[in-house]
Amino acid sequence: MYYMLYVSCHQEKERGDLLDQYRALSSEAEQFQTATHQLESEGSNMRLEIMTKDSELRRLRDKVDNQEREINEVSSPSCLLSHLYFCFIAFVVKFDSLKLKTQKKP
Numbered sequence: 001m002y003y004m005l006y007v008s009c010h011q012e013k014e015r016g017d018l019l020d021q022y023r024a025l026s027s028e029a030e031q032f033q034t035a036t037h038q039l040e041s042e043g044s045n046m047r048l049e050i051m052t053k054d055s056e057l058r059r060l061r062d063k064v065d066n067q068e069r070e071i072n073e074v075s076s077p078s079c080l081l082s083h084l085y086f087c088f089i090a091f092v093v094k095f096d097s098l099k100l101k102t103q104k105k106p
Contacts (some may be wrong), residue, residue, distance in 0.1 A: 073079055
């Protein structure tokens with residue numbers, strides 16, 4: 001009888017120890033799960049920030065490329081000649097109109 005009581009007490013103690021271990025492991029698993037969710041959230045935020053910065057970088061590179069292209073177009077000899085030609089034509093037209101006005105006056 002004492003032996004049965006001893007075995008029963010021993011089994012009850014083991015059961016209590018196992019329940020304590022289960023509670024500790026469950027708590028630890030919840031902490032890990034919470035940390036995992038936080039890290040996943042931070043990772044998502046970082047990916048979004050990287051995509052935003054990458055998009056901004058592409059936009060700025062395109063802007064620089066366009067400005068370089070404009071500078072090259074403006075500084076090219078053919079563009080300068082075209083500009084000078086149009087300035088000359090405008091001058092000639094203005095000169096002719098002034099000449100006509102002065103010729104019409106008696």
